[in-house]
Amino acid sequence: xxxxxxxxxxxxxxxxxxxxxxxxxxxxxxxxxxxxxxxxxxxxxxxxxxxxxxxxxxxxxxxxxxxxxxxxxxxxxxxxxxxxxxxxxxxxxxxxxxxxxxxxxxxxxxxxxxxx
Numbered sequence: 231x232x233x234x235x236x237x238x239x240x241x242x243x244x245x246x247x248x249x250x251x252x253x254x255x256x257x258x259x260x261x262x263x264x265x266x267x268x269x270x271x272x273x274x275x276x277x278x279x280x281x282x283x284x285x286x287x288x289x290x291x292x293x294x295x296x297x298x299x300x301x302x303x304x305x306x307x308x309x310x311x312x313x314x315x316x317x318x319x320x321x322x323x324x325x326x327x328x329x330x331x332x333x334x335x336x337x338x339x340x341x342x343x344x345x346x
Contacts, residue, residue, distance in 0.1 A: 246301065247267050247301065247302045248267065248298065248299065248300060248301070248302065249265055249266065249267050249298075249299045249301060249302030249303070249304065249305030249306065250265065250266055250267075250269040250296050250297065250298050250299065250305055251263070251264070251265045251296065251297045251299070251305045251306075251308040251309045251312065252264055252265070252266070252269060252272070252273075252293060252295065252296040252297075253293075253294050253295040253296070253312070253320065253323075253324060254273075254276060254285060254291040254292060254293055254294065255291065255292045255294045256284065256285060256288035256289065256291050257288050257289060257290055257291070258288045260284070260288060261294075261317070261320050262276075262282060262284050262285050262288075262291065263309055263312045263313050263320075264281075264282065264309060265302070265305040265306045265308065265309035266305070267302045267305075269296060273291075273293060276289065276291050277289065277290055277291060294324050295323060295324045315334075316334060318334050319331060319334040319335065322334055
């Protein structure tokens with residue numbers, strides 16, 4: 231419910247603000263997925279230990295993937311979508327093996343639709 235409220239607030243207030251969804255590889259090999267309206271600042275925060283608890287614990291981090299969106303709410307939506315994915319599916323996206331994404335998805339056919 232907390233994510234829904236945050237998403238609705240982002241959608242109302244910042245729908246015209248550009249956003250990014252990004253993935254970091256942490257020092258323990260895990261992936262962290264996030265979204266932001268300022269990618270450079272957010273990466274610096276993660277590197278300095280001011281970011282999320284996961285990246286504080288397992289820093290330093292390496293940016294391995296990012297997507298730019300015309301609106302921050304779309305970046306937030308994509309973040310939540312990717313966070314549900316398996317490690318194999320995340321690695322297919324990171325390495326650009328897009329044909330594998332459908333095969334690796336649980337449904338294999340259905341794609342989530344972003345908010346309008």
